Amino acid sequence: MTSEFSALLRRLRHAAGMTQEALAERAGVGVRTIRGLETGERADPRVTTVRLLADALRLRPQEREELLAAAVHRPVGGGRPEDPSGDGSRPDVPDDRAEPIEAGRPASALHDTLADTSEQLAQAVATRWRREEEQRQVHDPYPLPVRWRPVAEELTDHWANIRRLPAGGTHGPLDLSGQLDEIVGVYGRIPSGRLVVLGRSGSGKTVLAVRFVLDHLRSRGRTEAVPVIFSIGSWDPTAVTFRDWLAAQLTRDHPGLAAPGPGGPSLAAALVETGRVLPVLDGFDEIADGLRRPALEALNATTLPLLLTSRPAEYAAAVAETDVLTSAAAVELTDLTVSDLADYLPRTTRKARGGALPATAWDPVLSELREQPLSAAGAHLAAVLTTPLMVTLARAVYSDTPGNDPAALLDTQRFHGPEQLEDHLLDNFTTTVYRALPGHGQGSGGRRTVDPERAKYWLGYLAHHLTRLDTPNLEWWRLGHGLHRTTRTWVTALVISLCIGLVDCVVGTLFDPLRFQLADGLAVGSLAGLLFGVAYWFMVAAKDTVVAPSGVRMKIFGREGKTRRKSLRRLAVGLLCGLVFGVGYGFVHGVLNGVLAHIDVPTMLAAGLGDGIIYGLVFALGAGPTLGLLTLFESPLDIRSAVNPISLLRTNCRTVATQLLLWAPAFGLLVGLAFVVVIRPLPALLGPLVWSLATALKLGVISGLGGALGYALSLTAWGQWAVFSRFWLPLTGRLPWAVVPFLEDAYRRGVLRQAGAVYQFRHARLQHHLARAYRSPGVRQPPT
Structure with missing residues (x-):
């Protein structure tokens, strides 16, 4: 039976000259949802869904209020029937993000099922990324500073669109300044719910994405969308739609979401279609060159809230070919400063013995950076230690490895420029994390003993394998x-x-x-x-x-x-x-x-x-x-x-x-x-x-x-x-015979990370470096 809301929605859609399919595409909801709302099969629309429909129909303020009032069964400008105070509040609906529930009517089985599934997904996501932060030592001793600044105006949409303002509204820029622990608050200031985070390789984009997910989950209400990180580099927008790809990735990482969903082909598809997943799309720059334009066009065809990370050049090139990400604000991560290094690096290593002050092995390096920034040694090292990636590698090679003196990084005879310094840190990272510890053996109950050269060769094959497949995802079945x-x-x-x-x-x-x-x-x-x-x-x-x-x-x-x-x-x-x-x-x-x-x-x-x-x-x-x-x-x-x-x-x-x-x-x-x-x-x-x-x-x-x-x-x-x-691969020497223990050990050592049901190299730069080294002429399998 049709309701007041159904008739009103149908009338407004006809007035806008839109089909159900066009409205669904513009609003970012499923066609089945539109059809159900207009026929009365769905009598309890979510407030967030109604707002998306109002945005897509470009309603005037009075029409928006009328549509919202019909959705929650209350008179325009007054309270709900069960709310005699007239202030629009209700004890069983704490905020606009909650499911509207009619008086005396229990929540639908559909909403209960999806809410329970969302809760399980939220717990799985939180557990996974908390463990990942521990493996990456993000909080040891504290997270490296990640800050950002506004980007050039040509890389953001009109502020009126970002603010979701009606025609004629003011459109001043938003204050999006902040740092790592404020990312959820900054995102919350964006009415469109769309943010692009730009940063060069190793600048901390993935760390920021992880922190956004974990902080968002801490404050998330039961009916709010679950933020989920997706490595967007594996998406082919010419072969599969964005929503279908999201559902497929969810099914891959959480096989139980392949179960038939209420009113849809699977639980994963139902979560995506009902807006219960907030996509955090990491690595737009990893999409193949020829696919970035169609990928951006496909994202612009939806109004789904999202957070997208990319390197600046690749995103700017895609924007130049088509358009900016619709309704999206954008920020760019800034470099670390010498003060950041002076605060962080000394706390990652032991204090030197003797002396009145708690000096560390990093003091000579930091003195060179502060006192002689224009010297060759200082300038080269300062150019390298500007990203969390390189600082993390420097820590692993010199702070976490006894006997390595970081003053070696100032040797201009050995390192003629920043490129040589970066290659040195990448080369030595694998050797460092696979070093044999004193008193450690195969049966000691700790890490496996793996020859560093053999580990580097096997990891090189895995990196080469991913490069050939053009994907960052190390899937054991492939x-x-x-x-x-x-x-x-x-x-x-x-x-x-x-x-x-x-x-x-x-x-x-x-x-x-x-x-x-x-x-x-x-x-x-x-x-x-x-x-x-x-x-x-x-x-x-x-x-x-x-x-x-x-x-x-x-x-x-x-x-x-x-x-x-x-x-x-x-x-x-x-x-x-x-x-x-x-x-x-x-x-x-x-x-x-x-x-x-x-x-x-x-x-x-x-x-x-x-x-x-x-x-x-x-x-x-x-x-x-x-x-x-x-x-x-x-x-x-x-x-x-x-x-x-x-x-x-x-x-x-x-x-x-x-x-x-x-x-x-x-x-x-x-x-x-x-x-x-x-x-x-x-x-x-x-x-x-x-x-x-x-x-x-x-x-x-x-x-x-x-x-x-x-x-x-x-x-x-x-x-x-x-x-x-x-x-076959162990027989031909490309991988060890004990593949599973090797992969688990590489994850524990921080070389690999887990992203759902797949592994990824901890840093894209490390993967590319190992793949290039594996393909280098003269590289041979190390002796057993």
Whole structure:
């Protein structure tokens, strides 16, 4: 039933000459939301949503008040019906950001579900970034100063737009001055909720983004949006819309958000569509050059509040090609001063012994910077130590490493300019964090002992891998994607061939002589490797798609139409692959039996053909239904199932194990039953056939185990991790055999950071430096 608000919204939209789709796009809400509000299906719109609609419709002040009054069921200019005071307040709605609740009516199940999900997401985000600050030693001894200043006017929108003023309103600039611990307050002064933070490499943009998220979460109300950091460098705006990309990133980092949401395809999509996620977009400059303009245009097509970080040159170039970020204010981070260094660096190292004053090893360096700023040594070092990144590296190399004297940074014979100093700090950072500590060993219970040169080589490969993929995200399920597609296909086929051949030999010896089974295992392994290799090529490698973590568990009922259609496609693929494999294996099996029985060639070929028909039907009837069942039984995990990359890896490992527990007995049972069913009517067509229940049992066991292994290794994320990260890349020396401990150790040492379900290098400069060093001519793998 339509309401006063529904009729009013529809009338105002028609008066503005806008379709529902156009209003939804301009307001930054879903079309389904607009449709529901106009039909009365959604009778309790959020005040923030109504304000977005009013902004998009460009309503006059009186029309805005009328629309807001209709939304919360109160007369214009007066109090709500349940608020006789007339001041517009209500005890159960503390502020305008809360959900409006009609008198005597409980909150809707939709809002309760999304509010609970938002709370869980907020807890996961806060936990993750608090841990990240600890790993980065941000508060040891205190956060480095991060300040900002206004940017050139051509990089910001009109102040009237930023202030969301109606036509004719005053539009003076806002006071956006502040420092790191004031970022939430500064952001709160911006009515549009859109802020661009510019800063050169290492200037503290990511530190500011993290501090914004944590401080915002501390003061966040239950119904306010949850700030979430997204590495925007991985977004391709020409392939996926902004909201869809946000939902996909949320699903990747929080697999439970893939669960079907109320009125939407997933909880992640519902959170984005209802404005319950505040995007903190880190690294606009990391988007590919040709995609920055469409990315900025796509962001301008929405009115979502957001915080965007970028290097100045890349953002300015994108603005020159199209326009500024609509309704966004912008600030630029400033350099650290010598006074900042004098306050910070001495407190990161031990005091020198003796003397009346608590002198430190940094005193000679700081004296040079203060007293002789124009000297070559002072000028070069002052140019380097202007960003938190370089100060952090200098601290790691000299304050945190006993025996290293920071006065070496003043050696102009060794360092001819700022570039050499930066390369020195980047080079020595890895060596420093992997240094062997006195009395520390592999079994001491502390950090792993890793040779610094080998660690640098392995990290160099990882950095090179990310550079080739043009992404900052180190995803464990994509570690093999740095290899050529043909190489990946052959390696996958080889590993599957070896595994299935071994299974056939081991299990088959329980039923047949070893000599026969060795030949049978060679034939089965070769055919299976070839078949799964071809399937992998067409389903994954040729399309260069990603076998992403499935993040599923078994569920039988409540399936969606899309899932059922996918199951039918898998059923068809399974029938075809089973038929091809069965015909090939059956023919080889018949010929092999003929050779061992010393029968003539025509009879041997006839036997091979007959076995090919039998085994083709048997494997088709086994593989098709099993693949369909695997898809039909998938269901999302709990939202708290994965809080970091290793947790997601272990979760996916359990998922694959569950799938194998389903695949192996189901496929084996179906193959065994199909063998019995197919055998009975065929003697009349093909002549006498030799079979027994033992033969059916053997075929079922080998088929179940072999088929499950082939599927897991080729078509699951964990399988691809096992093939490449646990076998091929360590075998070729690109990574250590213990990959997971190495990555966790690199995270604990501060070389890597966690960003949801992926790792990233702690600093983009460090990644680029390691990748360049890995590609340098003459670089060879260090000896074991």
